Amino acid sequence: MTTPGALVETAKRYPFPRPGYSFLYVDGEAWRLYSLGESLEEAEVDVDGRAVPAGTLLRQRGIATPAPLSQRTPVLAYGANAAPERLQRKFASVGPAVFPVLQARLHGFDVVHAAHISSYGAVPATIAPSPGTVCDIAITCLDARELARMHETEFRRHTYRFGPLRNIRLEPDLLPPIETVSTYVGGYGHIAPEGAPLALAAIRAAGRRFRTCSQTEALEAIQAMLGVPGPLDDFILEAVDDESVRQERTARLRAEAQPFTYADFTPIAP
Numbered sequence: 001m002t003t004p005g006a007l008v009e010t011a012k013r014y015p016f017p018r019p020g021y022s023f024l025y026v027d028g029e030a031w032r033l034y035s036l037g038e039s040l041e042e043a044e045v046d047v048d049g050r051a052v053p054a055g056t057l058l059r060q061r062g063i064a065t066p067a068p069l070s071q072r073t074p075v076l077a078y079g080a081n082a083a084p085e086r087l088q089r090k091f092a093s094v095g096p097a098v099f100p101v102l103q104a105r106l107h108g109f110d111v112v113h114a115a116h117i118s119s120y121g122a123v124p125a126t127i128a129p130s131p132g133t134v135c136d137i138a139i140t141c142l143d144a145r146e147l148a149r150m151h152e153t154e155f156r157r158h159t160y161r162f163g164p165l166r167n168i169r170l171e172p173d174l175l176p177p178i179e180t181v182s183t184y185v186g187g188y189g190h191i192a193p194e195g196a197p198l199a200l201a202a203i204r205a206a207g208r209r210f211r212t213c214s215q216t217e218a219l220e221a222i223q224a225m226l227g228v229p230g231p232l233d234d235f236i237l238e239a240v241d242d243e244s245v246r247q248e249r250t251a252r253l254r255a256e257a258q259p260f261t262y263a264d265f266t267p268i269a270p
Contacts, residue, residue: 004233004237007120007121007236007237007240008121008233008236008237010120010121010122011118011120011121011122011215011219011236011240012122012215012216012219012236013215014079014080014118014122014123014124014125014215015079015080015082015083015124015125015200015202015203015215016080016083016085016086017083017085018082018083018084018138019032019084020103021033021103022036022100022101022102022103022138022173022174023045023084023100023101024040024043024045024054024098024099024100024101025084025087025091025097025098025099025100025101025140026054026057026058026061026063026096026097026098027061027063027091027096027097027098028084028087028088028091028092029084030084030101031045031046031047031054031057032045032046033045033046033100033102033173033174034046034051035051035174036069036100036102036174036175037069038068038069038070039055039068039069040054040055040066040067040068040069040098040099040100041053041054041055041058041065041066042054042055043100045057058098061096063096063098064096066098066099066143067143067144069100069141071143071144072099072141072142072143073141073142073143073147073182074139074140074141074172074178074181074182075139075140075141075142075147075150075181075182075183075184076104076106076127076137076138076139076165076170076181076182076183076184077101077137077138077139077140078106078111078125078126078127078135078137078138078203079111079124079125079200080124080125081138081140081150082101082137082138082140087101090149090150090153091146091149094145094146094149097145097146097149099140099141099142099143099146100140100141100174101138101139101140101141102138102139102141102172102173102174102175103136103138103172103173104136104137104138104139104170104171104172104173105134105135105136105137105170105171106127106134106135106137106168106169106170107133107134107168107169107170107171108129108130108131108132108133108168108169109127109128109129109130109133109135109168110127110128110130110133110135110197110199110205110208110209110210111125111126111127111135111137111199111200111203111205112125112126112127112128112190112191112197112198112199112200112210113125113126113190113191113197113198113199113200113213113218114126114159114186114188114189114190114191115186115188115189115190115191115250115253115254115256115257115258116159116186116187116188116250116253116254117222117239117246117249117250117253118159119156119240119243119246120240121219121236121237121239121240122215122219123191123215123218123219123222124159124186125186125200125203126160126184126185126186126189126190126260127183127185127260128190128197128210128258128260129261129262130208130209130210131209132207132209133205133206133207133208133209134205134206134207135203135204135205135208136203136204136205137203139170139172139178139181151269154184155269157247157250158187159186159187159188159250160184160185160186160187161184161185161186161187161267161269162182162183162184162185162267162268162269163182163183163265163266163267163268163269164180164181164182164183164265164266164268165180165181165182165183165262165264165265166179166180166264166265166266167179167180167264168180168181168264183265185260185265185267186260188250188253188254188257189254189257189258189259189260190257190258190260191218191221191222191225191253191256191257191258192256192257192258193221193222193224193225194211196210196211197210197258198210198211198212198213198217198218198221199211199212199213200212200213200215200218201213201214201217202214202215216232219232219235219236220232222249222253223235225252225253225256226249226252226253228249
C-alpha cells in the first residue's frame with residue numbers, strides 16, 4: 001500500500017527525472033542512443049560504454065521486430081512523457097513497447113503549468129507560445145499501438161487535445177529539423193495566477209520570458225488561487241484521494257485559465 005508521504009512525493013516530483021540524453025525505450029528500460037536509422041534494430045545503443053545494435057539486445061529479450069521509423073508518429077514530450085519511470089507506468093499493461101525518445105530543442109514555445117490537476121495530484125505541463133524562447137524537451141516516436149495507448153493516458157476527461165503543430169522550428173537529436181510535429185496541449189489552457197503563464201523550472205530553456213516555479217511552488221500557487229486553507233500536503237492528498245475534489249478544483253482553474261493560442265495547431269482528437 002502506498003503511504004500518504006509517498007503519494008505527496010510523487011506529486012511534487014513532476015515532471016520526474018529524465019536521463020538528459022536520447023534513449024530507446026524498451027519495455028521499461030532506457031537504452032542510451034548513439035545512432036538512429038530507419039530500422040530500430042540497427043540503432044546503436046550503449047552497453048557498458050560500447051555501441052551495440054539494438055536488434056541484438058531485442059532478440060536476447062525475445063522482443064519482436066519493432067516498426068520502422070517511417071511508420072511512427074513523432075510526438076512532443078515536454079512533461080512526464082520523457083521520463084522513463086512514467087513511461088513504464090503507461091506502457092506496462094500493453095506488452096513490450098519499443099520506441100525512441102529523442103532530446104530536442106523547440107523554438108518559440110515554453111513549457112508551462114496546465115490548468116488541471118492530475119490523478120496523482122500534480123499540476124502537469126502544457127506548452128505556450130513564447131517568441132525568442134528555446135526549450136529543451138523531447139519527442140517520442142510512436143507506432144500505431146503505442147500512440148493509441150498514449151492517447152488513452154492523455155485523453156481522460158479531455159485534459160489534453162492532440163493534433164499537428166505546424167510551422168515550427170524543432171531540432172531533435174539524431175534526426176533532421178522538423179517543421180510539423182504532433183503534440184498534446186492542455187485542453188483547459190494554462191494557469192496564469194499573475195496574468196502570465198508559470199514555466200516549469202525543471203525544464204531548461206534559453207530566452208525564457210515567463211517566471212519559473214517548481215512543482216511545489218505551482219501547487220502552492222493554485223492552492224492560493226482556489227482559497228483552500230491548510231497544509232500543502234493535505235491539499236495534494238485530498239485531490240489524489242477524491243476524484244470529485246480533483247474535478248471541482250480543475251473546473252475552477254479552467255474558469256480562470258488562459259487558452260492555448262497558436263494559429264497553426266489543429267486539434268484532431270479527442
